[in-house]
Amino acid sequence: MSFITDIKTFAALGSGVIGSGWVARALANGLDVVAWDPAPGAEEALRKRIANAWPALEKQGLKPGAAQSRLRFVATIEECVRDADFIQESAPERLELKLDLHGRISAAAKPNALIASSTSGLLPSEFYESSSHPQRCIVGHPFNPVYLLPLVEIVGGRNTAPEAIEAAKQVYSALGMQPLHVRKEVPGFIADRLLEALWREALHLVNDGVATTGEIDDAIRFGAGLRWSFMGTFLTYTLAGGDAGMRHFMAQFGPALQLPWTYLPAPELTEELIDAVVDGTSEQRGERSIASLERYRDDCLLAVLDAVKTTKARHGLNFSD
Ligand SMILES: NC(=O)C1=CN([C@@H]2O[C@H](COP(=O)(O)OP(=O)(O)OC[C@H]3O[C@@H](n4cnc5c(N)ncnc54)[C@H](O)[C@@H]3O)[C@@H](O)[C@H]2O)C=CC1
Numbered sequence: 001m002s003f004i005t006d007i008k009t010f011a012a013l014g015s016g017v018i019g020s021g022w023v024a025r026a027l028a029n030g031l032d033v034v035a036w037d038p039a040p041g042a043e044e045a046l047r048k049r050i051a052n053a054w055p056a057l058e059k060q061g062l063k064p065g066a067a068q069s070r071l072r073f074v075a076t077i078e079e080c081v082r083d084a085d086f087i088q089e090s091a092p093e094r095l096e097l098k099l100d101l102h103g104r105i106s107a108a109a110k111p112n113a114l115i116a117s118s119t120s121g122l123l124p125s126e127f128y129e130s131s132s133h134p135q136r137c138i139v140g141h142p143f144n145p146v147y148l149l150p151l152v153e154i155v156g157g158r159n160t161a162p163e164a165i166e167a168a169k170q171v172y173s174a175l176g177m178q179p180l181h182v183r184k185e186v187p188g189f190i191a192d193r194l195l196e197a198l199w200r201e202a203l204h205l206v207n208d209g210v211a212t213t214g215e216i217d218d219a220i221r222f223g224a225g226l227r228w229s230f231m232g233t234f235l236t237y238t239l240a241g242g243d244a245g246m247r248h249f250m251a252q253f254g255p256a257l258q259l260p261w262t263y264l265p266a267p268e269l270t271e272e273l274i275d276a277v278v279d280g281t282s283e284q285r286g287e288r289s290i291a292s293l294e295r296y297r298d299d300c301l302l303a304v305l306d307a308v309k310t311t312k313a314r315h316g317l318n319f320s321d
């Protein structure tokens, strides 16, 4: 089974926050883009959003041939997808709406054109249920702003062909993205599971009068947020275990998971879970020593801090603003 990976024409259905981000990314990569959205005034709003994103894209570097004028806004779903090599749906997050929309998209599209949905957490097996050629249907979950953030989670449904996942990885990589294949079809995928957990706790803290939204945002942006831009939670905590690494960290801080810090039920700390975490982080570390990882972490932190400081100053802000 082969799918189109050398794409020239990108179709975008739904041109709100996320759809317009996809259009901006595709245009900046030198593609022709065809867009459709049923809302009155949608074309004007889309063109405004693209113009607003363009200076950042120019700064990042446009691909040869990139131009805002290569966007064509059309009146029907069928016209939008008929000649497209790749289709990205970014319509409202409602199962019935997506089910119906994908029935129409897939009936009109070329059978070997990949069809992706930007959904944040609906299951592809459900909303692609009545699609034609469902083996080419995937989720491509992006992050806002889509034209700058590289991560895209790729999720297949019951009928998705493994070749479609590989083809989608190629397409998104060619668009300058970092694809992450979510191997199990679960609601919320990987990233939103994490983001929603943080969001849930943040709302509890506000609701209980513990902190203001600004204080919670400060707690993120001046601490873990800076680390997260270059090192994830598991490797960060490996360093927090000192020279003894993750096993020491698990022994010292693992029991705290049972304290009532959180409203989320904690998993039971079985030996199996500890081993999985220790083994996973050992693999992430590879041959690197704790000290060399610390130097890497500090270098990255300084670079990020410097970049944030310089950019804030350009906007007339202090670092603490
Ligand atoms: N906003 C966010 O932070 C993120 C959203 N997503 C996902 O992207 C998708 C779109 O979300 P947003 O852009 O935030 O919503 P939005 O509300 O900004 O845009 C949705 C657009 O879809 C249009 N629309 C309405 N009915 C439609 C239909 N039948 N077919 C096609 N388009 C239709 C609306 O006119 C609107 O322009 C959702 O599936 C959402 O879960 C994914 C990542 C992040």
Ligand SMILES: C[N+](C)(C)CC(=O)CC(=O)[O-]
Residues within 6 Å of the ligand: 120, 142, 143, 144, 192, 195
């Ligand atoms: C709020 N959200 C679940 C729609 C967020 C995302 O899906 C990703 C993001 O950009 O944070």
